[in-house]
Amino acid sequence: WNYGALPQTWEDPKHIDH
Secondary structure, three states: OOOOHHHHHHHHOOOOOO
């Protein structure tokens, strides 16, 4: 996960690629 991303980013499974 990219902890540097926005909180809504890791919440979205589509963005969970890092």
